[in-house]
Amino acid sequence: MGDGSGLGFERDERGVATIVLRRPDAANALDQPLADALVTVTARIAADPDVRVVVLRAEGRFFCAGGDVKAMVAADDRPAMLDHLADTIHRSLAVLDGLAVPVVAAIQGPVAGGGLGLVLAADIAIAADSAHFSTAYTGVGLSPDCGVSALLPKAVGFRRAMRMLLHGDRIDAATAADWGLIDLAVPADGLESAVTAEVERMLAGPHPGLGEARRLVRASYARGYADQLDDERRTIARMGGTEAAASRLARFA
Incomplete structure (x- = not known):
């Protein structure tokens, strides 16, 4: 898939479906074209009985910086723009949540805001030790979206989630692993091998x-x-x- 949406997608013959965020120059921020593409791709995965594992990836230095702030600033009607963008992303996340297929996230760089929703949509999350995680909403005066308010407390606990949301605390990859936000923090040069090992483990397990x-x-x-x-x-x-x-x-x- 290379239609200029900022999203890549492919499924191999073993049933590994890979979704790739491809807006590296914009820190893989979620804009409307990318959100629309996510809806299309997740529906495609849900309709494919041969998918065995879903892998979430990103290109560039960031995994995902959340919603596209530049698009928010440029919007003529910001509330309507945010409502439409959040609704679109949320539809794709709801489909991912309902899949009877394991989801693995390969996190090569920083994650913020709605990007946390993608991490929380994964069942196994592996990050490079250079990655860091923040809610970021306080910095732009917005409230959580992408399921963060529902799933972050379940992953890290109520008090830690509140500190991240109310203080805007940023945590490093080692802390994220210790808190349960991710499963593993590994050296950057070991990320691919760790993700590959996890995918192979899922493929070797009983399907469905x-x-x-x-x-x-x-x-x-x-x-x-x-x-x-x-x-x-x-x-x-x-x-x-x-x-x-x-x-x-x-x-x-």
């Missing part, structure tokens, strides 16, 4: 069981215990009919 596990956990955030139990019952019964479960159960027995 792994993806259903991530879907169930994410679905639990928005519903009650009884509904979660019901979904677990239906899902484990469905997984029991898969070839992966049959072969692994027989081997285990």
